[in-house]
Amino acid sequence: MEKYIYIALFAPLVGSLVAALFSMQVKTAFTGWFTSFMLAVSMYASLYLLYFVYTTDTTLHVNLFDWIVIGNLDIPFGFVVDQVSVVMMSVVTVVSTMVHIHSIGYMEHDSGFNRYFSYLSAFVFSMLVLVMSDNFAVLFIGWEGVGVCSWLLIGFWYHKESATWAANEAFIMNRIGDLGLLLGMFVIYWNIGSLQYDIVFSKVSTLENSTLVWIGALLFLGAMGKSAQFPLHTWLADAMEGPTPVSALIHAATMVTAGVYLVVRSNELYTLIPEVGYAIAALGAFVAIFAASMALVNNDMKRIIAYSTLSQLGYMFVAAGLGAYWVALFHLAAHAFFKSVLFLGAGNVMHAMDDELDIRKMGGLHNKMKATSIIMTIASLALAGIFPLAGFFSKDKILEVAFNSNAIVLWAILWITAGLTAFYSFRLVMKIFFGEQNYSNEEHHPHEAKNFVIAAMIPLAILAVIAGWFEHSFVEFVTKVLPTWDANIDYSVAWILILITSIIAIGGILLAVFKYKNGGFSKSWEETSIYKLLSNQYFIPQFYKNFISIPYYKFSVWAWKTIEIKLIDGSIDGLAHFVNKLGVKVRPIQSGNLSSSLRLMVLGLITGLIFALVLSVL
Incomplete structure (x- = not known):
């Protein structure tokens, strides 16, 4: 099985290096299709490893080479494929393969076509290094790799000052978090003498509580930077300056999910310091409603979806902070599918509308782009948590975790956020596809994307529908590595929680449909202090x-x-x-x-x- 590990890991790197050979030449479709093929190879190997680990309960270890051997310091360049890492590998490669195929159509007329695919495949390779590593040092290599690649991709159109500024902002914000991760690694090595996961997590129980708190807080500071948690959050919306498929990759399968993965992977540590875990959960709940409130009034299509990502990351951190690590991982996987679809659909709309982003200048596109409209509507229903789509199972489980943990305030915040999420998701759908046409037929000639672009979105849309149906198999699989979490509430209470959450979600959808079918809110709303506060991101950037x-x-x-x-x-x-x-x-x-x-x-x-x-x- 060792060869499948290497194939899964290095196939994207091969694609990136081959595309780099053509980076200074004129666009050639070969680079797009070759990198996509190599991602498909990596996806096949990852899914095969998923099947193997699922059927045999085997954890696979490989050491590529001895990396750092100095005195007592011994760090191999090693990788582990267990129930957690193989889930991440599968999510990353499935989403990345479809994003690569979609990008062939999206970047068709861009002069940097070859360079783009080299960066994109390097991005995926870095994320695979991060999730497959068996120690913190190799994780840090992948951690910095996704940081560099995100800088290259966010600032891809470097002739635009806004793009270079956004790329630098993301890079600098992440350096703040990365300092915390590095310091956490130093404290781990100073007290344990190793950075290997199995050694570290077997010995953390012997450390003093104050030392564990420092380690947990510093590692989470790293997670805050990568996953754009407050106050290191401003870069995420500004990162929309990059090509739209890049946004799909950053928000769905790479980069921002790395912080959640770090906390989930370090579950043995955080289980010993529940006070830090609760602080993580409290911050996550704040970020969830904080980001959702900004999405309510924003008129930039991509930024609305970006704030949605930020909000959903808050949900994941609530679950992880309260000790339900498998629930956090479950929502991470489900979210990857419907969020990637939303961004790829936004890319289709941008092409159809000559790169227009203002949803106030769209409307009535359903008849011109039926496939994109249907797929984005399905993804929005999943995001809103409507039964029986994937978001219903994962998001409701997080609300159940909060209620079961007696974190009633956190539950109430997440419950309100669920209504806000449903509202802004369908505000977006209505303003783009079903509302009144707000563009000139002389200025824009909207059209549907190419067939292979739509075909790349369909598997993700299907997964956005059915991923939640495999909840019990997922739980049984990942809890062989992660702690089990079982609700201590009555069956009837659980159903009541599901019912009231569904009511507010459906209510948010119906309110959005009703309001924006009838012209939306009046102009006077935009003159209120609340609107100005939300539209200016609470004046935090200022x-x-x-x-x-x-x-x-x-x-x-x-x-x-x-x-x-x-x-x-x-x-x-x-x-x-x-x-x-x-x-x-x-x-x-x-x-x-x-x-x-x-x-x-x-x-x-x-x-x-x-x-x-x-x-x-x-």
Whole structure:
């Protein structure tokens, strides 16, 4: 089985390197189809490994080579395929394969076609390194890999200042979180002497509680950066500057899910520090409603879906923080399918509307783009948590976790968020596909995407429908590695929770359909302080700009002028000037004039005699 591990891991890298050979050449369809084929190969190997692990309950380990061996430090470049990592491998490769195929149509006329596919496959390879690693050091390699690739892809259209700015923002925000992850790794090694998962998690119970709290908090700081949790969240919406299939990949299968995976993978640690876990859950609940509220009023199609991702990540962290790790992983997988479909559908709409993003300038596209409309509607129903789609099973389970853990406040927040999610999801659908036409037929000529582009979306749409049906098999499978979580509430209470959650979700959908079928809210709503607060993202970006970025820039300019130019450069220049002047003064010594040489010899003789006399007296 070792060969399947290597095939799953390295097939995307081969595709990336081959595409890189053509990166400076004109567009060739070969790079798109070859990288897609290599992703399909990786997907096949991952699904085969999933079948093998599921049927045999076998955990596979491979060591590619000894990486760092210095004294007592021994870190192999090793990988593990167990029930958790193989689920992530399958989700990553399935979504990535469909995104690659979709991208062939989406990037068809882009001059950077070849370069794009090289970056995209490298992104997937980095994510596979992250999820397949058997130690924190190799995980960090993949962790930084997805960071670099996201920077390349978000800023793909580097001629646009907004794209380069967004790429740098994402990179810098993630560096803040990555510092926390690095410090957590240092504390782990200092106290345990190893970074191997099996060794670390077998010994964490021997550490003091304060040390465990520090490790858990620092690791979660890393997760906050990657998964864009408050206050490191602003980069996620701005990352929409990249190509839309990149957004599908970042939000569904790579990058932002890495933080959730880190917490799930470190479950043995967080089980010992429930106080940190509850803090994670509380932050997750806050982020869930915080992001959903901003999605209510935003008019940028991609940003609405991005805020949805941020909100759903909050749900996942609530489950993980409360100890229901398999529930968090379950929602991660289900969310990957319907969120990727939403972004890919948004890409179809952008192409049809000449890259228009403002949903106020769309409407009535259902008749022009029926396939995209149906698929995005199905994905929106899954996101809203409507039975029997995937989101119903995973999201309701998280609400059940919160209620069962006596975290009633968190449950109430998530319950309200469920209604908001349903509303903004169908606000998006109604404004794009079923509302009044708000564009000129002379300016736009909307059309459906190519057949193979739609075909790439269909498997993901099907999974968005049926993934939740396999809940019991999923639980049985992953709880061989993760802790089991069983509800301690009555069967009737569970059904009541499901009912009231479904009521608010359906209510949110019906409200959105009713309002936007009849023209939406009045213009006076946009003049209210609440609307302005939400549309300006609670003024947090402005706060960061005015109180962090601008003061930091001014301090940097002051330090450059005062410390670097005047002090450091001035000292070096002064020393050089002094040496130069000294050279001018002593230059006559080497003039070659006999009289001057004799005078200097006599002066040196007298000086030497005086020095000798002084020494003799002393």
